[in-house]
Amino acid sequence: EIVLTQSPGTLSLSPGERATLSCRASQSVGSNYLAWYQQKPGQAPRLLIYGASSRATGIPDRFSGSGSGTVFTLSVSRLEPEDFAVYYCQQYSRSPWYTFGQGTKVEIK
């Protein structure tokens, strides 16, 4: 099983600031099959990034993903009020044994 560890657990930032979230894998994620999801309270997760760096349909370009192997990053260039949420990374390279990170909460400072 690939264990994903996200850091930090909580990120306190102000609107307009840049957010950088980390996801580290216990083993290499093949073909960079790494996705990022955003979840707001009471809502389902929403796909933001797949293939480590490709934005899903309708996702603003302030969201970007990077990384390969075991180290991945999600960046939000300028936080909008609606971006304060919990973010999860997920690997889908060991199908069907998908695993998620424990999440990073981005909160308003």
Add this chain to the structure above:
Amino acid sequence: EVQLVESGGGLVQPGGSLRLSCAASGFTVSSNYMSWVRQAPGEGLTWVSIIYSGGRTFYADSVKGRFTISRDSSKNTLYLQMNRLRADDTAVYYCARGGEYTGYDPFDYWGQGTLVTVSS
């Protein structure tokens, strides 16, 4: 427009059973790899089960032998039959759509979730 709508959650006693449904629209359930993902209160996301477009099924170790995933093409609906429920099965259960041809795709659409509470 792709939509997934779950139903069937509720309060059940330990050892009891429940069947969750996920009605799909805008695509054909049997054409995609479909999964169930759960989220315990205040916790993160955990993959539970998948049914391939070809019909093959897989389960997380924590639910193997107790849960069964299935689908009804005529109703375009995904199911999760949950037996011998335990307190640690308490969670919001989401159905999620994967790819059409392989399991190497992210979950691009999710339902709104249905809450299952296992308690006496």
